[in-house]
Amino acid sequence: MRKIHKILVANRGEIAVRIMRTCREMGIATVAVFSDADRTSMHVRYADEAFHIGPAPSKDSYLKADKIIEVALQSKADAIHPGYGFLSENAKFARLCRDKDIIFIGPAPEVIDKMGDKIEARKAMIAAGVPVVPGTTEAVQSEDEAIETIKNIGLPVMVKASAGGGGKGMRLVEKEENIIAAVRSARSEALDSFGDDAVYIEKYVTSPHHIEFQILGDQHGNAIHLFERECSIQRRHQKMVEETPSVLMTEELREQMGKHAVDAAKAVQYVGAGTIEFLVDNDLNYYFLEMNTRLQVEHPITERVTGVDLVKKQIQVAEGQPLNLLQSDLKQKGHAIECRIYAEDSDNNFMPSPGRVHSITQPLGLGVRTDGYVYEGYEIPIHYDPMISKLIVWAETRAEAIQRMRRALYEYKITGIRTSLKFLERIMDSKDFISGNYDTNFIEKNRNTLLADNSCEDECQDMVIIAAYFDFMNRKNKVIPTKELNPAKNRWKKYTYQKNFDRL
Numbered sequence: 001m002r003k004i005h006k007i008l009v010a011n012r013g014e015i016a017v018r019i020m021r022t023c024r025e026m027g028i029a030t031v032a033v034f035s036d037a038d039r040t041s042m043h044v045r046y047a048d049e050a051f052h053i054g055p056a057p058s059k060d061s062y063l064k065a066d067k068i069i070e071v072a073l074q075s076k077a078d079a080i081h082p083g084y085g086f087l088s089e090n091a092k093f094a095r096l097c098r099d100k101d102i103i104f105i106g107p108a109p110e111v112i113d114k115m116g117d118k119i120e121a122r123k124a125m126i127a128a129g130v131p132v133v134p135g136t137t138e139a140v141q142s143e144d145e146a147i148e149t150i151k152n153i154g155l156p157v158m159v160k161a162s163a164g165g166g167g168k169g170m171r172l173v174e175k176e177e178n179i180i181a182a183v184r185s186a187r188s189e190a191l192d193s194f195g196d197d198a199v200y201i202e203k204y205v206t207s208p209h210h211i212e213f214q215i216l217g218d219q220h221g222n223a224i225h226l227f228e229r230e231c232s233i234q235r236r237h238q239k240m241v242e243e244t245p246s247v248l249m250t251e252e253l254r255e256q257m258g259k260h261a262v263d264a265a266k267a268v269q270y271v272g273a274g275t276i277e278f279l280v281d282n283d284l285n286y287y288f289l290e291m292n293t294r295l296q297v298e299h300p301i302t303e304r305v306t307g308v309d310l311v312k313k314q315i316q317v318a319e320g321q322p323l324n325l326l327q328s329d330l331k332q333k334g335h336a337i338e339c340r341i342y343a344e345d346s347d348n349n350f351m352p353s354p355g356r357v358h359s360i361t362q363p364l365g366l367g368v369r370t371d372g373y374v375y376e377g378y379e380i381p382i383h384y385d386p387m388i389s390k391l392i393v394w395a396e397t398r399a400e401a402i403q404r405m406r407r408a409l410y411e412y413k414i415t416g417i418r419t420s421l422k423f424l425e426r427i428m429d430s431k432d433f434i435s436g437n438y439d440t441n442f443i444e445k446n447r448n449t450l451l452a453d454n455s456c457e458d459e460c461q462d463m464v465i466i467a468a469y470f471d472f473m474n475r476k477n478k479v480i481p482t483k484e485l486n487p488a489k490n491r492w493k494k495y496t497y498q499k500n501f502d503r504l
Contacts, residue, residue: 011083135202143407161190167237358416
């Protein structure tokens with residue numbers, strides 16, 4: 001047992017704020033770190049102490065392990081919570097913490113190493129008796145080997161980076177003539193993203209559900225699961241909507257998958273909060289996909305249906321406390337849905353939309369929670385992930401939860417930037433989502449109804465901008481040159497007027 005009195009949160013944005021909130025409830029002091037781009041960010045304002053760690057690019061700030069360790073020692077922090085992303089699954093960073101006698105709130109570096117290498121993770125799961133997707137258990141050494149392997153497995157297949165994550169270093173191969181190009185492309189992206197070009201091959205599960213189980217383990221050998229989350233609505237292999245319980249799940253399937261999730265945790269002596277991810281096909285066959293050795297973005301929906309504060313449990317386990325939770329004690333109550341709010345133009349290939357937030361109105365009321373970090377006047381940086389908030393709702397039934405999410409999305413107003421709010425509203429109105437009849441191909445299958453025709457929206461925006469420009473010029477007693485009013489030539493000089501509109 002080692003009591004934690006001060007935690008450095010080695011992250012930014014909404015997850016940093018969320019962790020600090022639990023710390024405040026537990027009476028634990030917090031330390032924030034920030035880059036040049038985050039001087040005015042909410043996590044910096046919320047923490048008890050804050051330290052500058054470098055320029056805006058994450059490689060020069062939030063990924064500088066030695067600098068963060070230096071701040072932890074300077075601030076006399078007992079522990080470091082890495083959140084998710086950045087250094088959260090970096091075994092070298094976890095070792096640095098251990099070497100400096102700082103508690104790393106997460107699993108041991110040896111576990112991070114093993115489960116971070118997707119090939120080693122597959123081997124560990126096979127040894128533990130957990131079903132895995134058919135494929136290789138060693139890195140593919142050559143293009144010829146890849147061709148031969150794929151012929152044996154059968155198309156379609158996924159070529160995947162061994163050190164991968166977040167959808168990077170992944171290529172789907174559906175035709176034999178595309179194998180070499182896919183292997184080369186996956187290797188190149190893997191090397192750029194992870195510094196490791198090793199790839200392996202898995203059978204592609206057609207139209208799968210992406211279902212993950214939340215696990216908790218302590219330093220005394222105890223491990224439990226906190227049920228499943230359905231995470232199949234994705235764009236570019238990144239999740240947009242998650243819910244629990246999963247519509248697909250039966251009690252028998254939940255019991256089987258939950259047991260295998262706990263077996264996976266015990267096989268690697270897992271300590272802390274983690275996630276076992278599975279693919280489930282239409283026949284309810286399920287296969288281990290990967291283990292995330294950290295807190296997940298979508299953890300709030302599990303907290304809502306189980307009543308367990310996962311960050312609090314992470315901290316208590318890191319102190320050496322036993323879980324004090326039995327599997328039989330845990331129940332799922334009601335239904336929870338999470339929508340990720342991105343600063344992006346969903347109707348323009350999900351392009352990021354950084355900029356200044358002019359106004360923001362967040363939804364309130366029964367069963368609604370928002371985890372965010374932006375405020376009026378805040379400048380969203382271009383350097384980081386565009387997710388700015390998570391909207392979580394809970395209700396007694398799934399139908400009521402969908403209705404509550406619709407209401408909450410309607411109330412959520414952000415101006416100054418484009419967001420995914422309207423896109424998420426369309427998902428909630430989709431017949432496939434309402435019926436629960438969806439898989440990881442949901443967005444692609446429903447593109448025609450989910451992606452709006454922007455022609456009217458753009459025209460209306462132009463009208464608002466030119467009206468604002470007329471008003472601006474009239475108040476300044478300036479004459480508007482006639483040539484500027486020709487929309488065929490210059491679309492009313494839209495971006496010039498946008499600047500004036502912003503000023504108004």
